[in-house]
Amino acid sequence: DIQMTQSPSSLSASVADRVTITCRASQRLSNYLNWYQQRPGKAPKLLIFGASTLQSGVPSRFSGSGSGTDFSLTISSLQPEDSATYYCQQSYTTPYTFGQGTKLEVK
Amino acid sequence: QVTLRESGPALVKPTQTLALTCTFSGFSLSTTGMSVSWIRQPPGKALEWLARVDWNDDKYYSTYLKTRLTISKDTSKNQVVLTMTNMDPVDTATYFCARQPVNVGWFDPWGQGTLVTVSP
Secondary structure, eight states: OOOEEEEOSEEEEOTTOOEEEEEEESSOOTTOEEEEEEOTTSOOEEEEETTTEEOTTOOTTEEEEEETTEEEEEESSOOGGGOEEEEEEEOSSSSOEEOOOEEEEEO | OOEEEEEOOSEEOTTOOEEEEEEEESSOTTSTTEEEEEEEEOTTSOOEEEEEEETTOOEEEOTTTTTTEEEEEEGGGTEEEEEEOSOOGGGOEEEEEEEEETTTOOOOSBOOOEEEEEOO
């Protein structure tokens, strides 16, 4: 199975800050990498697919980049509602695998 | 509008078999390239993909759980069923189903999830 490693596991930042979460895969994925946001008690929501394509309706302050084994999710100007846990997921091959999650607190 | 909803027992005993149903609307599993996956999340832990069924009835399973899982679809009812045998307390989790286009592999949207607790 492909292993997905996210960093950091948690972070705290202030409103208007810029933050970056990274995701590393144990083998090359091309651009088959997706990002999800999960607020407490809710189902995950697709933010970015294909490493860098913003899902419809997702604010433009979210962006994704990377290919191969190294990927990142950047939030350019944090808002209070961005407090959530973020997961990367590889869709290069089954079995699909997720990162362990990054818990973001917006102060 | 695409929606999915999970249903099934909230409590099962160890060694029992769990059966969960995903009922969806807004798309069809007879459409070429479409699939539905199940994903679970133990309390406070990360997401774990379990299984996928495709429009052509191809099926894929988690490496570690494949001996315990069976996924099936009823296209006429717009339902996907996941069964998991020999339930254990470590299987306590919220179970989600999600629509998944096969060629890109992302999950969207997700159902609200159903919490299954395994306890004597």
